[in-house]
Amino acid sequence: MRKEIFALSILLLLVATTYWLGGGKNTTQVPKEQLSSGQSGVIQITGLVERPYNITYEELRKFPSREVESPLYCVSQPDQVRKNGTWKGVPLKAILELARPRGGAYKVALYASDGFTTDFYLDAVMADEDIIIAYEFNGEPITPRIVAPGRWGYKWIKYLTRIELVSYDFKGTWESAGYPDDALILDGSSPGR
Ligand SMILES: Nc1nc2c(c(=O)[nH]1)N[C@H]1C(S)=C(S)[C@@H](COP(=O)(O)O)O[C@H]1N2
Ligand SMILES: [Mo]
16 A cells, blocks of 8 residues: 555656646747747748857747837738837847857848748848847737838748848849848838838
């Protein structure tokens, strides 16, 4: 009888520990259901850089953050605000600087786990601290995505997996389909501006 109680106690302890460890992991910020399938929670920074590295969604939250206020517009419904509010995240510029871009780096290619891609000119990213990798929207955690105030939604890539600095004129999904590469929302092209 004693033996069985002992065995049961050990079992309970194991279950409790497993539960506790799992719980500890769940205190991390990105809700699991928001991670699309194939999503690893890691972003690779690669290409023409001195110091390629990987950053997890959790590590992103330890960087100095920035809040930007911006509506999101899709080119397919330019009169409609899709989302609007405060986005909190890390300037893409800071993430790139940490990798130390090489001289020949010209464009920033961004890849997502669903196959979607987009791009920025490196100069544009370095000149605009408001282009951020956002991990919070109106105080709620979100799966990290690009927020690019003043630019159409196709620049606002979600489910980011890879950021690659390249020397050539890389064009993303919508850009290679003929949409403007700078994606600037011009005055008059959307009533919200
Ligand atoms: N990974 C990924 N990101 C994406 C897209 C996509 O298809 N896949 N669509 C883009 C387009 S065209 C728009 S308008 C916005 C829409 O953002 P929302 O889904 O938050 O409304 O996401 C952008 N980011
Ligand atoms: Mo869009």
